[in-house]
Amino acid sequence: MTDKKYPVKRHPGERPMQIDGEGRNPAWGAAHVLEDFTFPWLDEMAPATRFRALWDRQYFYFFFEASDGDLVLADGSDSRERVIGSDRVEIFLATGRDLQPYYGLELDPRGEVLDYRGRFHRIIDWDWCCDGLEVQARQNAEGYTVEGRVALSSLQQLACLHEDEVGQYLIAGLFRAEFSHDENRQTTQNWIAWVDPQVTDPDFHVPSAFGCLRLV
Secondary structure, rough: OOOEEEEEEEEEOOOOOOOOOOOOOOHHHHHHOEEOOOOOOOOOOOOEEEEEOOOOOOOEEEEEEEEEEOOOOOOOOOHHHHHHOOOOOEEEEOOOOOOEEEEEEOOOOOEEEEEEEOOOEEEEOOOOOOOOOOEEEEEEOOOEEEEEEEEEEHHHHHOEEEEEOOOOOEEEEEEEEEEEEEEOOOEEEEEEEEEOOOOOOOOOOHHOOOOOEEEO
């Protein structure tokens, strides 16, 4: 786990924030904007990715904006096949630095969700579903946006909402699968991350890919 931290500010409203996939709620103006995303395994600048998060007594909220001029949206018989083959943003949440276990939320531009429980290294339970997760997504001329919220009670039950002398925090990874078409219309896969895992081969399912989302 890196020392990277993101401050999750408190939602200023009195009522839970509704999500629409576009981040139109003015409360997002109070959130810190995270733009520190790179290609860990590619020597070029990554397309812009912006992440915001807020929290209140009931929910952890998140909002991704992904610049993408060549969306890849896969077909498939189920959400797992469709999401794995598509452009997407991802949040991983861990119960501890050893990733025993951790939880993956992978979200594509259509609002399709691939959620699963894992144990280090890549022992995946594909049948797990995240209770209390709501997601909306929108495609636009610049790329796509994904907005969601997770009930804090669900995060507590999963042992992902940690607390120390400073306050509450999440051990989290923030990622993006950036797919594109080559000249033969074949799919090229690249990977974007907030935290560079510092491993040779592309892999986000490692402790070094995680940072801290601090509720403030």
